[in-house]
Amino acid sequence: MKATSASSAKIRGYFLRRLGLSLLTIFFLASVMFALFRLLPGDPTMTVISPALSPEVQEEVKRRFGLDQPILVQYGDYLWSLVTLDFGVSFNRGIDVTRVLGPALANTIVLMLPSLVLAYVLGVGLGALAAWKRNSRFDRTLTAVAMIFRSAPIFWICIIFIAFFAVRLDLFPTGHMRTPGTPPSSLLSTYFSLDFLHHLLLPMIVMAVYYGCYPLLVMRTAMLEVLGDDFIDLSKAKGLSERRIVFGHALRASLLPIATSVSLLGAYVVAGSVLVETVFSWPGLGRLMVQAIADSDYPVAQASFLLIAVLVVVGNLVSDLLYGLLDPRVRYG
Amino acid sequence: MSSAWKGLRSSAAAAALGLGLALGGTSASAEPVEELVLLTWAKAQFPVEYEAAILLAEGWSQLGLELDIQPANFPNPLIERVFVKRDFDAALINFTAQLQRLDPEFYTYNAFHSDRAAEGGWNFAGLTDPELDKLLEAQRAEYDFDKRKAMVADIQSQLNDKNPWLVMVNFDELQAYNSDNFKDPVLPKVSGFRDAVAFFTLKPTGERKVVRWGVPMSDLKTINPVIASESSQVRLVYLIYDTLMKIGPNTEPQLWMITEITPIDDTTIEVTLRDGLTFHDGKPVTAEDVAFTFNYMKEKKAAYYTSTLEQLERAEAVAPNKVRFTLAAPYAPFTTQTLAMVPILPMHVWSGIEDPSTFENVPAVGSGPYQFDYWTKGREFKVSRFADHFQPADNDGLLVIFFGTAEAAYTALTRQDIDVVDKVLPYQLIELEGLDFITPVSVPSNGSITVVLNLRNAPMDDPAFREALSLATPRQRALMELFEGYGTLGASVIGPANEYWHEPGVTADPYDIEAARKVLEEAGYSWSDDGRLQLPQ
Numbered sequence: 001m002k003a004t005s006a007s008s009a010k011i012r013g014y015f016l017r018r019l020g021l022s023l024l025t026i027f028f029l030a031s032v033m034f035a036l037f038r039l040l041p042g043d044p045t046m047t048v049i050s051p052a053l054s055p056e057v058q059e060e061v062k063r064r065f066g067l068d069q070p071i072l073v074q075y076g077d078y079l080w081s082l083v084t085l086d087f088g089v090s091f092n093r094g095i096d097v098t099r100v101l102g103p104a105l106a107n108t109i110v111l112m113l114p115s116l117v118l119a120y121v122l123g124v125g126l127g128a129l130a131a132w133k134r135n136s137r138f139d140r141t142l143t144a145v146a147m148i149f150r151s152a153p154i155f156w157i158c159i160i161f162i163a164f165f166a167v168r169l170d171l172f173p174t175g176h177m178r179t180p181g182t183p184p185s186s187l188l189s190t191y192f193s194l195d196f197l198h199h200l201l202l203p204m205i206v207m208a209v210y211y212g213c214y215p216l217l218v219m220r221t222a223m224l225e226v227l228g229d230d231f232i233d234l235s236k237a238k239g240l241s242e243r244r245i246v247f248g249h250a251l252r253a254s255l256l257p258i259a260t261s262v263s264l265l266g267a268y269v270v271a272g273s274v275l276v277e278t279v280f281s282w283p284g285l286g287r288l289m290v291q292a293i294a295d296s297d298y299p300v301a302q303a304s305f306l307l308i309a310v311l312v313v314v315g316n317l318v319s320d321l322l323y324g325l326l327d328p329r330v331r332y333g
Numbered sequence: 334m335s336s337a338w339k340g341l342r343s344s345a346a347a348a349a350l351g352l353g354l355a356l357g358g359t360s361a362s363a364e365p366v367e368e369l370v371l372l373t374w375a376k377a378q379f380p381v382e383y384e385a386a387i388l389l390a391e392g393w394s395q396l397g398l399e400l401d402i403q404p405a406n407f408p409n410p411l412i413e414r415v416f417v418k419r420d421f422d423a424a425l426i427n428f429t430a431q432l433q434r435l436d437p438e439f440y441t442y443n444a445f446h447s448d449r450a451a452e453g454g455w456n457f458a459g460l461t462d463p464e465l466d467k468l469l470e471a472q473r474a475e476y477d478f479d480k481r482k483a484m485v486a487d488i489q490s491q492l493n494d495k496n497p498w499l500v501m502v503n504f505d506e507l508q509a510y511n512s513d514n515f516k517d518p519v520l521p522k523v524s525g526f527r528d529a530v531a532f533f534t535l536k537p538t539g540e541r542k543v544v545r546w547g548v549p550m551s552d553l554k555t556i557n558p559v560i561a562s563e564s565s566q567v568r569l570v571y572l573i574y575d576t577l578m579k580i581g582p583n584t585e586p587q588l589w590m591i592t593e594i595t596p597i598d599d600t601t602i603e604v605t606l607r608d609g610l611t612f613h614d615g616k617p618v619t620a621e622d623v624a625f626t627f628n629y630m631k632e633k634k635a636a637y638y639t640s641t642l643e644q645l646e647r648a649e650a651v652a653p654n655k656v657r658f659t660l661a662a663p664y665a666p667f668t669t670q671t672l673a674m675v676p677i678l679p680m681h682v683w684s685g686i687e688d689p690s691t692f693e694n695v696p697a698v699g700s701g702p703y704q705f706d707y708w709t710k711g712r713e714f715k716v717s718r719f720a721d722h723f724q725p726a727d728n729d730g731l732l733v734i735f736f737g738t739a740e741a742a743y744t745a746l747t748r749q750d751i752d753v754v755d756k757v758l759p760y761q762l763i764e765l766e767g768l769d770f771i772t773p774v775s776v777p778s779n780g781s782i783t784v785v786l787n788l789r790n791a792p793m794d795d796p797a798f799r800e801a802l803s804l805a806t807p808r809q810r811a812l813m814e815l816f817e818g819y820g821t822l823g824a825s826v827i828g829p830a831n832e833y834w835h836e837p838g839v840t841a842d843p844y845d846i847e848a849a850r851k852v853l854e855e856a857g858y859s860w861s862d863d864g865r866l867q868l869p870q
Contacts (some may be wrong), residue, residue, distance in 0.1 A: 180734045281737035282712025291551035296409045
């Protein structure tokens with residue numbers, strides 16, 4: 001009894017520590033972002049309104065967006081707005097930033113999450129097989145293909161997939177999230193429809209194949225190490241089936257480095273979403289961010305940067321906690 | 334800081350030159366022309382403008398000039414450097430084709446009056462010429478078209494001699510539509526599908542009744558006419574909102590929501606509204622609405638209309654169908670430009686909006702041939718036919734589809750997924766000519782690629798130097814290499830596409846390095862031993 005409560009206190013302590021660190025990271029990132037946006041060349045009010053502006057209009061805009069305040073006051077306002085999740089009003093849309101970002105974030109997540117899961121299922125499975133059949137033609141081909149994908153830029157892979165599967169074979173639409181001409185509907189029916197699935201499939205496959213190469217290579221290496229261990233020989237001696245040894249024993253023992261790779265790859269996927277969304281005309285956060293930067297719509301750009309940073313930090317946190325669960329040795333040290 | 338740096342560089346150059354002279358022993362110590370800053374657009378954003386700068390640098394370097402090509406991102410920081418800091422010696426500007434720029438006001442008074450040379454004004458070149466100013470003022474106060482035309486012609490000739498701007502190419506607008514699905518659109522000269530009327534008049538031939546237009550942008554930013562600040566946003570505003578006047582298909586001013594313009598005196602204009610105008614919510618359009626719109630736009634400093642409303646003092650409804658405008662000074666563009674630009678708002682929607690900058694305006698209520706249907710953010714924007722309009726659309730509506738890249742929109746056109754693309758590249762247009770279901774469109778536009786010289790800096794203030802630069806500008810190469818010949822060689826600031834106002838007597842300078850060097854020589858310039866151009870002694 002006593003032991004359990006001590007250990008649960010330990011767990012709580014570990015969790016709180018990790019959470020605190022994550023929050024600190026986000027605060028640091030938010031501050032860097034604040035500084036970076038103000039270091040950008042050019043006056044943001046130049047583009048909020050037509051360049052042929054009268055000085056008084058410009059002053060009015062500065063006042064409205066708080067740009068006439070001293071920098072420290074602006075920084076304080078900015079931090080406070082983060083705490084209250086009030087990101088202000090978009091410079092050129094006239095509506096709250098949260099209303100601009102919300103749908104885009106949802107669209108990004110419905111694309112990223114399934115892609116990431118599929119990437120791991122594919123990567124881990126194939127990686128384990130490749131290791132088991134080391135130096136076979138299967139292994140060599142797979143490793144070579146994975147290497148090629150790993151070293152190609154993602155937007156190029158996307159274009160190749162679109163050209164072949166969508167344009168040539170006409171199996172998928174060339175882009176977008178729904179068939180054009182679909183009237184707006186509730187969030188639920190937007191995502192739970194065959195039409196949506198049809199549009200999701202190609203970008204998801206591209207991302208899964210592309211990003212799956214990383215866990216594949218990691219898995220293969222880890223597995224090769226494990227396969228040399230004594231307990232594998234023992235399992236063989238016990239007369240267990242090959243499948244049982246690979247997927248039952250060796251795979252489980254090789255999962256540790258895979259768990260670490262989740263947060264790393266998650267960050268990659270988030271970064272890559274900018275390109276994937278652009279090529280596939282997917283109405284997500286990445287595309288919104290690029291446009292916001294090009295338009296100097298600082299409130300939107302800042303908030304979307306921050307959201308992406310938060311996504312990565314949260315991913316890291318989750319993977320840290322997972323790691324602890326998987327390997328008792330590192331648990332809550 | 335930058336000027337200090339410049340000073341440092343030039344003294345270093347002078348020192349180096351001094352050394353050269355001591356060794357070479359040539360005549361007196363002529364100073365070389367400093368390296369010129371050539372401002373252009375970021376390559377990834379606007380490859381054509383960037384390449385134009387490279388071509389320009391090749392031409393000008395034949396005169397012994399050194400150039401520092403500085404690409405900058407549009408809009409930021411490019412706009413600030415051009416409009417505020419005037420931080421360039423020569424700037425390559427893409428003047429986009431816009432209907433609102435057909436009235437000579439934009440390319441004459443707006444761009445060259447000394448008033449506009451101050452910070453924030455459109456007189457980038459910084460030309461200040463009291464004689465020309467008088468003429469610029471006179472033309473904008475002249476309501477008689479023919480008399481005004483003669484003045485505008487004179488202005489164009491004078492500008493051609495003074496060379497503050499070197500127009501390189503007046504490019505064509507390249508567009509395409511699916512003529513299997515829709516036929517016979519009215520394609521206005523100078524704009525084609527950049528004008529809403531082209532969409533209104535697409536006639537369905539079969540099943541598809543709603544036009545699909547692919548646009549390479551992540552989303553429409555706003556449908557609020559008061560905060561819309563760029564032409565790309567305003568174009569969509571005009572699908573839903575009507576204007577009192579319209580620029581007709583042959584660039585002629587046309588009465589649209591009004592049946593009559595009655596000038597009372599030089600600064601008072603009265604207009605009479607058409608009968609039976611209605612907003613999309615069923616309420617009638619009255620003189621009250623019109624007067625309210627103009628006053629509201631002026632009061633709220635609506636970004637896109639601020640400059641065109643500059644001369645307006647007030648608008649008032651003097652009868653249920655008559656509006657009277659009072660101007661601060663005689664202003665001819667008011668009828669041809671201002672009335673064709675300002676979208677009429679329903680007073681019952683807007684009178685309660687104190688701060689239009691935080692008003693989303695969805696659903697937008699206007700009185701144009703299309704009415705707002707829906708807008709799914711980041712995906713598409715739909716408008717449908719408004720049957721009660723006095724000139725209803727020929728199709729059932731328009732679906733604006735947002736694409737991640739221009740290439741994706743182009744691919745969708747070739748797959749018949751969409752019907753209209755309003756901007757294609759020259760090589761794509763050539764490819765499209767091979768598809769029998771596509772009709773490629775190439776309309777001469779009033780847009781141009783122009784080199785703006787900064788007359789605030791020496792030696793750009795010297796007319797002879799500017800003339801030499803014009804002669805060393807490779808216009809023909811730019812037209813052929815950057816636009817595959819789709820356009821005309823740049824000459825007058827008002828291009829030939831704007832038939833009514835263009836002065837045909839102004840022709841493009843040939844690319845003639847010999848002549849350019851001769852002009853420089855006659856003006857006292859010389860060359861150092863290593864071929865660098867030197868200022869007159």
